Amino acid sequence: MLRRTYVLLFCCLVWLVPPAMLTGCDGGDAYEYDGYAGQGVTDSEIRLGSSLPLTGHASYLGKQTLRGALSYIKFVNENGGVHGRRIVLDARDDGYDPPRCLANTQQLMIHGNIFALFGYVGTPTTMRILPLVEEARVPLLGMFTGANGLRIPFNRYVINVRASYYQETGAAVLHLVQDLGLKRIAVFYQYDAYGFDGLTGAELVLRELGLAPVARGSYVRGTNDVTDGLKRILEERPEAVVMVGTYEPCAEFIRRADAAGLKAVFYNLSFVGGEELVRRLPHDLKSPVVLSLVVPPPTAPEAPRIMEVASDYVAHLKRFFPDEIPNAVGLEGYINALVLVEGLRRAGPDLTREGFIDAIETISNFSLGGATEISFSPEDHQGMESVFFSVLRDGRFELVDDFRAVLAESDTAGQGGAASADQGGAQ
Template sequence: MSTALSGPAGDLGREMRRGVLAGIARVNRAGGINGRRLRLIALDDGYEPARTAPNMHQLLEKDRVLAVIGNVGTPTAIASLPLIREQRTLFFAPFSGAGVLRRDPPERYVINLRASYAEEISAMVDALVDRGGLRPEQIAFFTQRDGYGDAGYVGGFAALKRHGLRSEQQVLHVRYRRNTLAVENALADLLLAEHPPSAVIMVGAYAPCAKFIRLARRSGLDVLFLNVSFVGSAALARELGVDGDGVVVTQVVPHPTQSNLPLVKAYRTDLRRIDNLPFSFVSLEGYAALRTLLAGMEKVVGPLTRETLIDGLEQLGEFDLGIGMPLKIDARNHQAGHRVWPTRLKKGTVVPVSWDQVVAGLPGRSRP
């Protein structure tokens, strides 16, 4: 993997790596794959596309890796795709919900595990409008100024249009620059809006999102903040502490500590074998990705190569990974999961909630 092991998104890359390593340790303890041990090579790109491309050259051309797993971010994924296509190597379960990784028909060399940002934000918008009674124009966006933020906004705007939004000019959209904490101008635009929103959907990294939320609340802005899973809920909760109470984060895997689903129980056991750090949604996603990749390896008949690994994954069809829902990968479907779970920050922790609980007490509701 080429991932963010440093910088403002470093927590995400380190957690993805932890989860993948826990899964690798599990299979190596059992003798590996056909007697061969797995090894993870993780290079730091700091969540900067300019650093991703050299890392991918190193991994694909010099290290000759079997596959790339769990890369973090949309802009870095965009930088990776040309070489992935050229070298015909699997780009598996990136930590991104961007549409550029979800073509129809799917790209052979890109296979996703998680729900898309469009699905996460659609779930938010449906809850805010259908359950919370908000009008589409009462929902604003705070996004990162790059492919990640743009992917979230495009998905959100499409969801609002389905609920009757007529024009993009009706949506308040404020932005900040990637790998910075320069959120003050975005906040000023929000505070000076003629019609302040009741909810703000956030598509950013945890550090700038935390700063934006803290400053907004200190400025007296009464809105519901909702974040997509990429924010990293554990990191966001740690950054905000009690200032984060009530902030919503959608998740694409079950709760890592409160769920007793089979895969989650195995994750906790296997992670404890490699360290004593806290469990997290991100490391659980990395673990689930590695376990899915292993399931594809086990389907391979004959030599395990870059091409036969993809064939093995496409032969999985509908399968049960132990997360309470069926997953599916085949030649026509390269996104295994579609479910979205809502959670909320409370006293520095992340707790599961229902959508009805999310919208209860929502400012600006026009009906119960």
């Protein structure tokens, strides 16, 4: 009884306090939404809520994820919706800031009359809302993050589509060591849940190979201050650097490390945002830059062979967002929306949250065209397992089938070298 009183008081405060004033909420506590406003389903609409960075240093990732998803949602709505209901997405900007994401989600749950949460972007932001999701039993689907904490322990209300960061970093480290023969590997990471996830994934695989990072360097989320992390890594002369960050600080690190004379393979996770990373790098880099992806670049010649829906994404993006350039981030958002709609269709016209999750769990060997399929089950809420690799060539990332091709045009292997950190360009 006492807890219900506290919960009621909290809900009343949230009703009275504007969203901007809720950013101090901790997120470590779970709340019961006894007076929840509704289930977000009417005869004509299905309402979804999303919080993602639409401004700030990760805004490219948020905007492309959102526009990719909306490209498919708009197409579905034009063709009658799902069982006669249009999908309405209430997307709110969190600037890649966990407290803002938490406040947005609280507002969506209490006042937004939403059926489910969809299309969140980022590990530190999405991880912050997990207690709310579990307590309110609201489905959370299609996040642009490979965080292990969204997969273990298993949560019935969390539905991942993409491969995990452990899978990305694990596959990359195996290639670096076994295919390229590199042993001196450093890790540069964002100092938060996202960076720790990538760091742990790299360390686990290195340990299995009898190795450990020769250096670890980090930076603070929301900044481009890579000086300390760069210095730590340059001192150890690595042959490869596993990079777990966003496009601006990672580009700053690569540019300064290259200028300082470090010859190494710079490997980046998919979350970095490849297109924006390239835009910030010089054209005369001396070392290869590698990017892992969980979907192929949509305009790559190989894309239709891997997943034919890449062509649908390109066509729908051109129709609904004609000024946008197709990219892998947007394709992920598009596939997330495709899974969402398939689940809604299977759930039938009498839509409930539990019925929706049951429907998602029936999706098995669901073809995206080409060689890619999506499968879920009551014990497994991650739909795809694939990891692809691409290398930067002539101002764009190109898929590579043989990882050894990474060094085909480089003399990097075995030549790790470093100058002092303050020689690495602008501070």
